[in-house]
Amino acid sequence: xxxxxxxxxxxxxxxxxxxxxxxxxxxxxxxxxxxxxxxxxxxxxxxxxxxxxxxxxxxxxxxxxxxxxxxxxxxxxxxxxxxxxxxxxxxxxxxxxxxxxxxxxxxxxxxxxxxxxxxxxxxxxxxxxxxxxxxxxxxxxxxxxxxxxxxxxxxxxxxxxxxxxxxxxxxxxxxxxxxxxxxxxxxxxxxxxxxxxxxxxxxxxxxxxxxxxxxxxxxxxxxxxxxxxxxxxxxxxxxxxxxxxxxxxxxxxxxxxxxxxxxxxxxxxxxxxxxxxxxxxxxxxxxxxxxxxxxxxxxxxxxxxxxxxxxxxxxxxxxx
Amino acid sequence: xxxxxxxxxxxxxxxxxxxxxxxxxxxxxxxxxxxxxxxxxxxxxxxxxxxxxxxxxxxxxxxxxxxxxxxxxxxxxxxxxxxxxxxxxxxxxxxxxxxxxxxxxxxxxxxxxxxxxxxxxxxxxxxxxxx
Numbered sequence: 001x002x003x004x005x006x007x008x009x010x011x012x013x014x015x016x017x018x019x020x021x022x023x024x025x026x027x028x029x030x031x032x033x034x035x036x037x038x039x040x041x042x043x044x045x046x047x048x049x050x051x052x053x054x055x056x057x058x059x060x061x062x063x064x065x066x067x068x069x070x071x072x073x074x075x076x077x078x079x080x081x082x083x084x085x086x087x088x089x090x091x092x093x094x095x096x097x098x099x100x101x102x103x104x105x106x107x108x109x110x111x112x113x114x115x116x117x118x119x120x121x122x123x124x125x126x127x128x129x130x131x132x133x134x135x136x137x138x139x140x141x142x143x144x145x146x147x148x149x150x151x152x153x154x155x156x157x158x159x160x161x162x163x164x165x166x167x168x169x170x171x172x173x174x175x176x177x178x179x180x181x182x183x184x185x186x187x188x189x190x191x192x193x194x195x196x197x198x199x200x201x202x203x204x205x206x207x208x209x210x211x212x213x214x215x216x217x218x219x220x221x222x223x224x225x226x227x228x229x230x231x232x233x234x235x236x237x238x239x240x241x242x243x244x245x246x247x248x249x250x251x252x253x254x255x256x257x258x259x260x261x262x263x264x265x266x267x268x269x270x271x272x273x274x275x276x277x278x279x280x281x282x283x284x285x286x287x288x289x290x291x292x293x294x295x296x297x298x299x300x301x302x303x304x305x306x307x308x309x310x311x312x313x314x315x316x317x318x319x320x
Numbered sequence: 321x322x323x324x325x326x327x328x329x330x331x332x333x334x335x336x337x338x339x340x341x342x343x344x345x346x347x348x349x350x351x352x353x354x355x356x357x358x359x360x361x362x363x364x365x366x367x368x369x370x371x372x373x374x375x376x377x378x379x380x381x382x383x384x385x386x387x388x389x390x391x392x393x394x395x396x397x398x399x400x401x402x403x404x405x406x407x408x409x410x411x412x413x414x415x416x417x418x419x420x421x422x423x424x425x426x427x428x429x430x431x432x433x434x435x436x437x438x439x440x441x442x443x444x445x446x447x448x449x450x451x
Contacts, residue, residue: 015402016368016371016372016401017371017401017402017403019372020371020372020373020374021374023374024325024374028322028323030322086353087348087349089349090348090349090350090351091323091351092347092348092349092350092351092352092353092354093348093353093354094344094345094348094354094356095353095354095355095356096356096358098355098356098357098358098369098373099356099357099358102357102358102361102365102369105357105364105365105368105369105372106362106364106365106368111372112369112372112373113372113373113374114355114373116323116353118323
């Protein structure tokens with residue numbers, strides 16, 4: 001058997017070393033990635049995926065840690081992908097979500113992988129969907145997907161997760177903020193964490209108003225919950241609502257819809273990945289010429305779209 | 321594109337993580353992805369995290385004087401979990417006479433107070449590149 005065969009066989013029995021290595025191959029576009037993903041894709045399909053999103057410091061990682069504890073107590077194996085931002089200057093990142101989850105580090109039924117966005121917009125990394133394929137193939141019962149701290153528009157998690165929990169804290173904005181489009185629209189469960197702080201009731205009311213306005217086309221009315229995650233308060237209720245939403249999805253055909261949206265997201269991301277990779281290759285190869293074109297656009301001797309078209313004609317997609 | 325990915329951890333009981341944070345930040349600014357696990361980590365937790373995170377290197381920050389106990393246990397835990405190929409670096413207050421002992425136990429390099437962070441980054445880069 002080849003090294004890749006071994007890794008995939010080991011990953012299928014949730015060996016952390018194999019999962020760590022494969023996640024590296026996938027995240028870093030290393031040799032064997034496409035072959036691995038081809039095979040992993042056919043192995044999975046049963047995972048339950050819950051997305052956790054919300055602003056920085058709202059308590060997402062602490063909530064994830066609480067959900068791991070709750071899931072483990074219920075006999076579930078749990079995997080976590082936790083995303084933190086990449087520096088736009090150095091390309092580096094400090095990935096600190098794990099700090100809140102380290103009590104689960106040595107539990108053989110738990111696998112935690114930190115991820116950097118690497119410039120990807122949408123609240124996740126480009127590799128997040130592919131790593132989901134890996135964790136799904138490994139047979140984890142519950143996969144928790146923690147986004148970067150989000151503002152208003154990072155909504156990719158809705159394509160990857162079956163259930164989305166939006167975590168917020170008291171005092172972040174008034175009822176008008178809650179009416180705006182974007183990330184506040186996508187959740188199935190709203191959670192006001194740090195509910196022991198002043199203004200918690202106002203935050204709950206604003207979210208209840210938001211929920212009462214939303215169309216609920218799928219017949220699900222999102223609950224608004226409270227928690228104090230650092231003390232574990234409220235976790236049981238969140239888990240109950242997660243289960244209730246999952247049952248609702250199964251009964252309403254929502255799981256099939258989710259599969260389709262995940263497949264759509266996977267294909268479009270794969271296309272983007274190949275185009276981006278080819279583009280990077282082309283720009284690197286033609287660095288000097290490209291830089292001259294940029295200067296010409298800067299001097300207004302040529303417009304950006306014409307330059308872009310000329311470069312796109314040279315794109316070799318087999319390089320992606 | 322292969323990034324350099326490291327885990328920075330504080331094993332044991334000392335509660336001073338400024339040094340670890342300075343190093344984490346400096347490595348970030350050199351383009352590394354730095355997984356930070358926080359204070360009071362057991363060798364088991366550190367090794368398990370390193371293996372799951374698929375890191376290229378582990379950096380241990382120890383100021384408590386218990387390096388001769390903790391570091392070998394981290395190395396042993398890494399071996400036990402299939403992470404014996406992950407190089408380990410140590411930083412902190414380490415007496416000169418212990419540096420050789422740590423290196424003999426398998427530590428790649430030891431950085432004492434005042435080491436420029438650029439030297440730490442360079443050492444990790446050359447170790448990872450040389451693999």
